[in-house]
């Protein structure tokens with residue numbers, strides 16, 4: 113039986129009420145169109161790292177190479193909590209064998225591109241969300257997109273093709289690993 117092709121998705125895009133204001137950002141391009149091809153693993157890093165719903169809005173601040181995740185009004189630094197979660201969650205995603213990720217744009221946790229950095233005294237400095245950064249670091253070749261871009265049919269079709277290709281390559285790798293296992297075992301038996 114063919115294995116489902118699993119991709120990670122920011123949970124609010126699937127209609128889960130996980131946003132800071134207890135709302136969601138259900139995106140039907142994802143659930144109705146991409147849902148025909150892929151099985152989704154929802155991830156909300158802000159709820160996953162233990163923050164409540166609703167919660168105070170946050171933003172990225174400081175150095176683009178090591179931005180801090182700060183609550184906007186009360187000035188609480190959530191960076192360490194988020195980084196600990198990210199490291200653990202990405203390990204979990206590796207064992208789920210994901211083949212792609214769709215991120216919510218403009219989020220200090222999930223945004224994949226151009227999240228404005230505050231509090232550095234320089235305008236026009238950008239970073240990427242802390243969770244998105246960890247996914248990119250650990251899956252450098254895996255297809256990823258922000259949800260809004262997938263409204264464009266050309267970009268969406270391209271994403272589908274890239275995920276299918278990534279899936280097939282992973283499958284071939286797994287098969288070739290399996291092929292080699294008995295050979296090694298035989299060799300060990302013959303030549304101890």
Ligand code: SF4
Pocket residue numbers: 122123124125130131132155156157158159216219221222
């Ligand atoms: S953008 Fe990411 S962190 Fe924010 S609510 Fe959606 S899934 Fe959660």
